[in-house]
Amino acid sequence: MWEEKDNCLYKKFEFKDFEEAFSFMKKVAQIAERVQHHPNWTNIYNTVEFRLNTHEAGNSITEKDYQLASLIDTVA
Numbered sequence: 001m002w003e004e005k006d007n008c009l010y011k012k013f014e015f016k017d018f019e020e021a022f023s024f025m026k027k028v029a030q031i032a033e034r035v036q037h038h039p040n041w042t043n044i045y046n047t048v049e050f051r052l053n054t055h056e057a058g059n060s061i062t063e064k065d066y067q068l069a070s071l072i073d074t075v076a
Helices: 018-035 063-075
Strands: 003-005 008-014 040-044 047-052
Touching (some): 018 047, 018 063, 047 063
Antiparallel strands (some): 040 047
8 A cells, every 4th residue: 555655655565586576667667658757766675665756746746646656556
């Protein structure tokens, strides 16, 4: 479940291993390019964390972030 945290939408995903996490990130990258809204994310081994907000809106959470979060959930 996504949570509002520090003016971002935040969610942590855990996978079996690095390869599975990286595959997920590749799918998210393709979605982000398609919708032209790119996530702030980190990856350590099998864990991917997202912090979504919109820079053009003063780094606040916007509808773009909720839409991207929903799309990310479809590939998780």
